[in-house]
């Protein structure tokens with residue numbers, strides 16, 4: 001078992017002739033097993049596109065992504081998720097016709113129960129176990145009191161926490177979160193910070209895209225900075241705060257990260 005769980009080797013993504021990610025030589029970096037990587041950069045730097053390339057939403061135009069020794073190139077989104085990769089999106093997604101708890105359970109029902117089991121009457125006990133798991137995840141993200149609500153009653157911040165809960169129940173080995181604090185009030189942000197620190201302590205690998213640098217820098221153990229799709233810098237949060245290229249290009253002279 002190697003120290004790194006995820007590698008990007010010369011990865012690039014072109015939209016028509018525009019290179020959104022990769023710069024000249026492609027993007028190369030790896031993520032430490034059990035590490036907490038912050039992925040930052042100005043608007044349009046290529047952070048969400050990088051997440052899409054890792055999770056199989058987009059295929060690289062060049063280079064490859066390897067997850068725990070497996071080349072992801074031939075795999076689709078569901079196959080990559082089944083390897084233990086979870087992610088949330090910059091714009092939270094929910095099943096509008098399902099209530100809050102069913103939104104959390106929907107992924108699990110497919111993962112752990114088959115229609116045949118339901119036919120032979122084994123659905124009920126399994127459903128109870130899944131409900132317990134979903135309730136624990138909702139408790140963790142502060143939404144347990146809302147479990148029977150329609151998702152249309154949730155605020156933007158609560159929807160974001162619901163997305164986190166939907167990933168937590170799947171016990172991902174690596175979790176990618178795209179701007180998890182956006183629109184989330186300070187109380188839920190505190191809860192989120194605790195959840196991420198707990199996941200990190202339990203050995204889950206995390207990659208988090210965030211514009212809230214105070215939040216991110218207090219949690220991450222390494223940071224990758226993108227600019228125009230290319231790697232501008234990689235290091236510890238302290239290295240990044242002091243990096244003259246990062247300060248000039250992104251943080252600004254009077255930043256308070």
Ligand SMILES: Nc1ncnc2c1ncn2[C@@H]1O[C@H](COP(=O)(O)OP(=O)(O)OP(=O)(O)O)[C@@H](O)[C@H]1O
Nearest residue numbers: 015020021041042043044045046047048049050090
């Ligand atoms: N489907 C697409 N077609 C064409 N261009 C795209 C597409 N998706 C992203 N881009 C472009 O790729 C570049 C990187 O976008 P991306 O959304 O990855 O940046 P980002 O760092 O996540 O930005 P933000 O912080 O604003 O969310 C941008 O110039 C964007 O306009």
